[in-house]
Amino acid sequence: MPRPIQAHINLSALENNLRVARRAAPSARIMAVIKADGYGHGLTRVAEALSAADGFALLDIQDAVHLREAGFNQVILLLEGVFNAEDMALIAQYDLACVIHSAWQLALLDACPGKGTLDVWLKVNSGMNRLGFAPQQAAHALEQLRRHRAVRGITLMTHFANADEARGIAGPLALFDDFAAPHRIARSLANSAALLRYPETHGDWVRPGLMLYGASPFAEVSAQQLGLQPAMTLSSRIIAVQELRAGDEVGYGALFRAEHAMRIGIVACGYADGYPRHAPNGTPALVDGQATQTLGRVSMDMLYVDLSRLPQAGVGSAVTLWGEGLPIEEVARAAGTVSYELMCALTARVPVVV
Numbered sequence: 001m002p003r004p005i006q007a008h009i010n011l012s013a014l015e016n017n018l019r020v021a022r023r024a025a026p027s028a029r030i031m032a033v034i035k036a037d038g039y040g041h042g043l044t045r046v047a048e049a050l051s052a053a054d055g056f057a058l059l060d061i062q063d064a065v066h067l068r069e070a071g072f073n074q075v076i077l078l079l080e081g082v083f084n085a086e087d088m089a090l091i092a093q094y095d096l097a098c099v100i101h102s103a104w105q106l107a108l109l110d111a112c113p114g115k116g117t118l119d120v121w122l123k124v125n126s127g128m129n130r131l132g133f134a135p136q137q138a139a140h141a142l143e144q145l146r147r148h149r150a151v152r153g154i155t156l157m158t159h160f161a162n163a164d165e166a167r168g169i170a171g172p173l174a175l176f177d178d179f180a181a182p183h184r185i186a187r188s189l190a191n192s193a194a195l196l197r198y199p200e201t202h203g204d205w206v207r208p209g210l211m212l213y214g215a216s217p218f219a220e221v222s223a224q225q226l227g228l229q230p231a232m233t234l235s236s237r238i239i240a241v242q243e244l245r246a247g248d249e250v251g252y253g254a255l256f257r258a259e260h261a262m263r264i265g266i267v268a269c270g271y272a273d274g275y276p277r278h279a280p281n282g283t284p285a286l287v288d289g290q291a292t293q294t295l296g297r298v299s300m301d302m303l304y305v306d307l308s309r310l311p312q313a314g315v316g317s318a319v320t321l322w323g324e325g326l327p328i329e330e331v332a333r334a335a336g337t338v339s340y341e342l343m344c345a346l347t348a349r350v351p352v353v354v
């Protein structure tokens, strides 16, 4: 038998989650965010499943070109925009849209061949202080874009730092609206959390990422409550069983010590597959569909699960690391990270099945 680990990608879950986004933001167009290889789910596979989206947003220009060549005729937006003059030529050739977040990118517009062919998304920094022009500078940048011979369409965009948190979006939204109000230009503000929680941010384009993959952006609301279905299930099998006596230790660094006799299962999944090494004792897992937990330190290719209350389980038992039956958010929380990071961390050696 091959090494039993696999990531199952559920295409109908992706389709379902896109419908959830549409229902929540019926007046906006949907820019499906598929950066980082579709949050680890596979770029082309995700784009196909989400082909009802109005646009795709990603970073890598080669990925964008690949999608165009594969026949996707939606808007394709480069979220970090253009990096050099050669990119600008490709952007024109493949009719890609690009974010303009800094003055140095404005200068690259001159490298765009053609007249009135380029769609730009002017990014405004509304308080996250990552990318974008401060509102005062954005007015000047907008003026330059309006006058530039290469520019066809302009969309005003911003990104929220705290849409998923109690802090919310009120301050940044007011800042952005102040800037955008005098202009009759398309707007895009909402990530998944804002899309689901703040209809006032919907504007012309929403930009959901995480929710399309079936995870909740909120700590206190589950994906299921939101009608979302997990798109990725990481599973493997138990390949060995150990019978521990009281006092026996497990794994590198003896992170776990048995207080009494117990059985543990060795699972073919480790950090080289993308499972977080920092997941502590007690991180949830399913064995044969039953809830249990990891113990000991995650190693490169294997991890340990507690079988004390699962007498039927043994070599060959199916293990769910996250996904269907075990929300990825719960694993992420236990491991002190977010579901985004777990999805993206899946490594190339894990076979994907659809």
Ligand SMILES: *Cc1c(COP(=O)(O)O)cnc(C)c1O
Pocket (backbone or CB within 6 Å): 033, 035, 079, 159, 190, 191, 192, 193, 207, 208, 209, 210, 211, 217
């Ligand atoms: C990643 C990203 C999104 C999507 O965010 P989610 O929280 O995954 O919905 C939207 N907009 C921008 C600019 C992003 O970088």
